[in-house]
Amino acid sequence: MKVKCIRSKGIAHNSYIIESDGEAAVIDPRRDFGVYLNHLARNELKLKYIFETHRNEDYVIGSQSLSKLTGAGIYHGSNLNFEYGTGLSDNDEFYLGHLKINALETPGHTDESISYIVSIPSLSDEAIMVFTGDLIFAGDTGRIDLYGDKHEYRLSSMMYDSIFNKILPLGDGVIMCPAHGAGSVCGGNINSMEHTTLGFEKKNNPSLQVSTKNEFIQMKMKEKHRYPPYFKQMEIYNLSGFHGSKHPPSLSPLSATELKKRFSQQSHVLIDTRTPEDFSTAHIKGSYNIWLDGLASFGGWIISHNDNVILVTYDGYNCLTKAVKYLFRLGYDNIEGYLKGGIESWYLDNLPVESISVLTVDDLKSKIDSNEDIEVLDVRDDNEWELGHIRGARHIYVGDLESTELDISHNKTIVVYCSTGKRSSLAASILKRKKYKNVYNLLGGTTAWYKAGYELI
Amino acid sequence: MKVKCIRSKGIAHNSYIIESDGEAAVIDPRRDFGVYLNHLARNELKLKYIFETHRNEDYVIGSQSLSKLTGAGIYHGSNLNFEYGTGLSDNDEFYLGHLKINALETPGHTDESISYIVSIPSLSDEAIMVFTGDLIFAGDTGRIDLYGDKHEYRLSSMMYDSIFNKILPLGDGVIMCPAHGAGSVCGGNINSMEHTTLGFEKKNNPSLQVSTKNEFIQMKMKEKHRYPPYFKQMEIYNLSGFHGSKHPPSLSPLSATELKKRFSQQSHVLIDTRTPEDFSTAHIKGSYNIWLDGLASFGGWIISHNDNVILVTYDGYNCLTKAVKYLFRLGYDNIEGYLKGGIESWYLDNLPVESISVLTVDDLKSKIDSNEDIEVLDVRDDNEWELGHIRGARHIYVGDLESTELDISHNKTIVVYCSTGKRSSLAASILKRKKYKNVYNLLGGTTAWYKAGYELI
């Protein structure tokens, strides 16, 4: 028995390959499924089952392509009308080499959520491992807000039962394999442990330290999560099984001149994935700045599935391939090209660049202390805002900024901040597109502000 | 400018990736095209062109799948009615980054054969590299027998013109990149150099050391090549563009019992890819023995595209994956499974094994000298037979053995030989299937026989 975790950075997603005696199962395969095929080939394995723990909202699932190529069956929960695969109920049972895999319905995150329990009948009837999907994570539990406010009570209540009456009773010594790690938009406080057990979570997962079901429900219903617009598309894709391209789009190098020509057309979106510092010095007018590792989390707020995307990345370092992969996983198939040679090729061609000034926290403090007429904009999320923000700031979440009508004069100086300077750089690039001219990005954000000993209210 | 050669063992095929400034072209892609996609992704390249040098008879070409996934156009000669791609004529011209690629029609091996010349206009008008397909190889020229006897004169004549009037005049300093290396069924005497030039070949390629066109034609028309039955299928596939599975079939582990059950059905072919020595000691009744690296050359003589193939390989060493890949390249998509655990699992289950005895050359010499009543069968090809064989032997090429009605009594002792003991082990396995009971394989074949100082006539 071997279990291999395939981690997808960006969306912080975990999929798993279970293998035993030449047979394999994959749990929640991602769209770029080459990683599974390579593993199967290298280890001479036959893929027998594809298990899904739930529909998934944050990425396009690769089950159907993988199934078509390998002949493996797809299985998932039965409380949702999937247009493909087979619905399972409690105790449905599978054999994989010398392993037994049992389905266990564990609704809560969604109605159809299901867990998979692995045991080795020849050794013991007890479970050795459980795949919990988005029910429990290391240090957190799944969000229950996806169906809207009306369903939060119902889902929280089911989640309590799933966790406390079905999963935890499997035993402390069971290794727990969740569908997400730290950084996922599917949980707020997932920690960075890559290995945990039901016993460890029972004692240490903050979200499980409740004494009554009601306490659990109240806690869950107070949580605040964001729902990026691309989720809708993921739900549609994953319900029907996505039939788009099976391979990340190929990368067309565009010269500076060619990029300029295309970008002037409508429905083209220019995403610059360099660091905020780099973007600050010189960028192409009209481009969004989403730092590379934030692309999977924030691309979905900015890019529509109908847009033609053009990328500006560092030249080299494989940033381009990473960016395309991140977007591919979110179902973006139309990446039209990238600026060959990076931003340097743009300015070597003497094409015009724009800049965004940065402020240090000391700079901002002086401005505030001297009552300069500035607008301070906090683009962090609600939880962060509530934990403490700079006095006088106004709060608009970065994800909402594009669609928000701002009642700020275009001549006013705006200082944008987040907790580091990354999300605020995206915000600054949005403001520049909205014709604001005097936009500053706060270097280090609230983290540096706090370090400097300045007040957060 | 970079050129990478992708060598496919077994069929000894060379495909190439040319790259320049973020753009790439592939020449004669093989069916398992993952190798190109990986290279493109790793090096952040856009595939722009797929060039075919000719239809290819010895493997399934992967152009169409690769084109579909990348959007690259397919190009080939215009003297054949391909159902896909674009036909080219002399001097058609392509730009790839800072490279220029020119088509040059070079019929001879086939009518539509075409070569591709690479130059770097910014440096020089002269060619630096030429892709010659099956026209010239290192140490040999392509076969001209594929259309049958009637066409040999015509093709040889065209080949002479293509080589002497079109390719060699490009200049001695041009690097030559042929479509095959040593071991290919597309040429008899290709040598093992992986790098050569027109200058080197002009002086040293035995097949170019002729003083007149007529001498060349006579030489070519005397060559003897075998035409394995699967070639027909390759031609059909490659003319229309093959729409079969794009991915090697996955590998079903079969227990000894399960294999026994399936193999008893009709239309199942059991291929044992172990060494002749291993096969000799113990094998499953009815199985063919084709040593692993011979599978690409001899599988096509034995396996029909309608058969269900079951494999016996060594357990481990990645033999299985190799075997499947070799067969996949020849268009065999129905590999039903393999014996899990190898032959050991068969005999551990106390299922019956058969053996084939081996003889040393001394053993055979004694038998012959003492006039034992044995049949000695030479299964090498015509050229080898004519260069010298054991006195009293009968000649049937291994590829013809399956389909040949033998006028040999089933009780007679048969000693089979080739040049080493590998092809003769395949022959021995065929004879066993034909109910011959006393079959011996000559260990070391004519090579050992000759070393021992025995006569070859």
Place this chain on the structure above:
Amino acid sequence: MKVKCIRSKGIAHNSYIIESDGEAAVIDPRRDFGVYLNHLARNELKLKYIFETHRNEDYVIGSQSLSKLTGAGIYHGSNLNFEYGTGLSDNDEFYLGHLKINALETPGHTDESISYIVSIPSLSDEAIMVFTGDLIFAGDTGRIDLYGDKHEYRLSSMMYDSIFNKILPLGDGVIMCPAHGAGSVCGGNINSMEHTTLGFEKKNNPSLQVSTKNEFIQMKMKEKHRYPPYFKQMEIYNLSGFHGSKHPPSLSPLSATELKKRFSQQSHVLIDTRTPEDFSTAHIKGSYNIWLDGLASFGGWIISHNDNVILVTYDGYNCLTKAVKYLFRLGYDNIEGYLKGGIESWYLDNLPVESISVLTVDDLKSKIDSNEDIEVLDVRDDNEWELGHIRGARHIYVGDLESTELDISHNKTIVVYCSTGKRSSLAASILKRKKYKNVYNLLGGTTAWYKAGYELI
């Protein structure tokens, strides 16, 4: 926090890399330490600590080379006078990124055995993972016989305390990472689980299902293990820190003629790693047959550290590299070369081969039933022999055969068996070297015998 297990096939050894925030620790590094350096480089990690769980008897440990190249400190138990590194006591504490690692003395397998407990202080005081060395395995506990009979009581008693009073109290939810997996000579019944927990082992490890300390001690003292002669050398090397070559010896291709010349000299040992079936048909006189995956377990019974080793392997399949690696891990640095082209090149050169006949279990049954005058030799280990053997057989463990004076006439027919045919093929090759002429290997051994329904007494 990430933990990566590096599995060394052959010796079934597990070493581990723990990483957190750019820092790493390695536990029980093997001699061919490139795997760690590559991982460190690829993940941009600084190696901070090298932890040893105990001296190790079954392979050469790579701590010192790794320490020299990286500057990391070496740590181990203090109850043995290591000539390098730092001795630890209970509760010695290390910090690695945001992890805490605590030493816990857990004698039993050896006096200096020590475990390492990992916790994440920011999340919890409780352990999440424990590295148990050779104290507990998945499904077994470590052997306690290494110091000889006199110490077995003492060691078993300490082992009980270490397990039941120190390790298990850490909690059911602790992930357990032992130093060996299935197939190790350091435990008899280790199972093939690659992931386990203290909770799972507490309930399911057969060796922990005792009700009293005394019961545990009695059980342990009844176990029988073999002590291969090379262990002595490993203990010497690992006590002082081995200063031999840091890199597997390079591979000299020897032509058949050259091999013949060298092998005729003294102190050369010829190891043929092909399968028993292959060896059976043709091998070089005087060679030992140890199938490749058995080389790590049985090479140490046959090869002295002063021998010059020459290898015969399959040509291709990377068998050679594997064989050299297996031997390198056991401290064998003088691998002089290998037969280029494999056994085929030997017989193509018309050099003489020998063969060993195989018998099926039916063949043997007939011989026994018809009272043929044969010697039947069982070369399995004591436990296997006691569980059931063929009537009339004599028992000599394969590892003892080389050094045992046999009172069997050289003309007698000997049939050797084990449980499959592999160890018996080694035994047969030893007997051939001892000038026995009529040696047969039983294909399928007791497994096939039992399947055939024949009696084991």
Place this chain on the structure above:
Amino acid sequence: MKVKCIRSKGIAHNSYIIESDGEAAVIDPRRDFGVYLNHLARNELKLKYIFETHRNEDYVIGSQSLSKLTGAGIYHGSNLNFEYGTGLSDNDEFYLGHLKINALETPGHTDESISYIVSIPSLSDEAIMVFTGDLIFAGDTGRIDLYGDKHEYRLSSMMYDSIFNKILPLGDGVIMCPAHGAGSVCGGNINSMEHTTLGFEKKNNPSLQVSTKNEFIQMKMKEKHRYPPYFKQMEIYNLSGFHGSKHPPSLSPLSATELKKRFSQQSHVLIDTRTPEDFSTAHIKGSYNIWLDGLASFGGWIISHNDNVILVTYDGYNCLTKAVKYLFRLGYDNIEGYLKGGIESWYLDNLPVESISVLTVDDLKSKIDSNEDIEVLDVRDDNEWELGHIRGARHIYVGDLESTELDISHNKTIVVYCSTGKRSSLAASILKRKKYKNVYNLLGGTTAWYKAGYELI
């Protein structure tokens, strides 16, 4: 016969592995020799020879370490008193599998320079490949200035003879394998072809288009090359065989606070390898900016072998590993650590950052046109300066800037430019260290200036 080119980016160095029949030779191995060992192991090769074409001045050669680990002999020219290896003369001959390798003394670049000719005696007496070291490159010939002015005539003269009387006569069809590709400091105009032949070079290499020996000598003596200070150290190391660390130093993550503490000590050098744009926005006071791919060419002008180096790189993208590798190849073993988390961790900690402003070419043009009192500094090399520079600029080569006493007032505004903005960013960082406060970097340098249609004189 296979030849694999190992390209080392940064120094644009080519080393080669030649293999034939299980034996291998390496030509000019680099210091981080793992790449050769891996290749040898993966392909089951025995390293037989290590050939050096000359001493090498631009990197530390790895011959001795490689020799020690593999037992292969080292060979080089005999006109220099190497403290290791064996000196060769014309026609010394080696056999590698079925290849013959001949030494050919080809002085010119240095006195001891030697070439290696490969032929395949079984096919032809003629050469198929030649390894020319620093004698000829694709599109250029080696520099002849390393021994100082007095020797230029002598070396040029010898170079002419080596090329025209020894190498080119080998034949047009010979594949040429030089020791450097485009971007090397060992040649000024090497082009980006990765494959060339003597025939192609003879016709197209600008440096070979001379009609007399004297013309060649005059041309060579007019060339201008820079001699970075680290060359001296390379020559010492390579003459004696370097006994420093064999493995790139490991990477210590330093927190912002820790870095601050260490950097305040003497003899610490802080190298920031981010892009000029990134550095411009925020960097640590006192750091040098050398963009990553320029580190191998410009690190040697800045860093002494006694300095303790601390690195600032992007977090992720494997920039760190690349930077360490580049420096390791130049003999820098004391890389003390790197800023964990990149520059972000510095400013999140509210530690002070500095910035350098950029100017566009339009900005600079206005300043010049309006006669602002600025100093314009051209830091390109002599050849570039002479081909055209901005009117009024002063010329100091970037490599000389650190050691040059500037007679510019510290209050004056200085605009630095090169051809792109990279070398000028290094120059700007040097000026900042020299206490110049108003330093501007010209974005796009002369390339953008020229594109804008402004004059270069």
